[in-house]
Amino acid sequence: MAHVGGPVRAWRDYTDGAPPPMLQAALDCFVEHGYHGTKIRTVAARVGLSVPGLYHHYPSKHALLVSIVQFAMRDLLDRCESALAEAGPAVEDRFRLLIECLVLFHAHRSDLAFIAASEIRSLEGEARSEHIAARDRQQRMVDEIIDAGVAVGAFGTEYPHEASLAIVTMCTGVAQWYRLDGALTPEELAVRYDTLARRALA
């Protein structure tokens, strides 16, 4: 099913919106060698710049990492908010579109998700606390829908807190195993995950 135009299209569309070239080059290096294992001259060479040329845009390797995780979390949170805006007030719809949004993001943006999860340790100062706050905000979106669903009787789980953590990690875990050239499209996988997750909350 094609989604054309406006916010409906936007949060499901991954045909563009990849990180800009310098961030993408740094992301590729971090995925291959880790943040600490990446030399700034490797990033510069990959994007066809001198080291001073790269530093003109990003003053340090840390600045590149910060920009990557900010890009990732902003992209994810913006898409989730658009998904919830499309869903409207019914808790089942909100849950379904939020799961779809999480699955699509982690299927399409597995490299961003991997670095945003594994290199929290390398974020310093405010960047670290901001990143953790963004992840908490993401988790709370799911918490709130599950709590609302329990309140109206849509979900029967006695463990809304652990259920929410389990469901978020199963969706973010898509980044660990899903391959875009595999048997299912991200959209098909999202439908199956929605079914599994709803049943888990029964």
Add this chain to the structure above:
Amino acid sequence: MAHVGGPVRAWRDYTDGAPPPMLQAALDCFVEHGYHGTKIRTVAARVGLSVPGLYHHYPSKHALLVSIVQFAMRDLLDRCESALAEAGPAVEDRFRLLIECLVLFHAHRSDLAFIAASEIRSLEGEARSEHIAARDRQQRMVDEIIDAGVAVGAFGTEYPHEASLAIVTMCTGVAQWYRLDGALTPEELAVRYDTLARRALA
């Protein structure tokens, strides 16, 4: 409930069985700085050895990483096999104890799990393919129980393959968020995860 003696105790017991000191020192460094960001002299200093002294036991940083991931996967797979031996033939029991085993391991051994998952990229040659084979074996244990449960009508899911991946990633994801000083013991969490996972398969 105390588990005393024999295989029953063994797979649930995390009071000892941590990696030996040199591996633990390397693990701590890898968790903090990543494999590529770790200097062998930092590992040696942490365990009170000279660099040649450490190299006497492990000839390279790579050898330390290989030993860590082998330790992790052997420990996990041994515990899972003991859990299944305890469970006997009934599919519901096999599923319950395997989920318990996965949750306990990832709650107690989050550092091992993090490095075994995030540093696959740093494993070279045969060590890499052996590690991937061990992870596949782990996944297949869950696949086989879910398939058997579907065959006998214990589980109703139409998506046994994706359900198994989702359940394994939700259990391994415990390593990402669970804290031993949190509200639930690993055993209490395991009971909740078993309930969630069984319902997901309904």
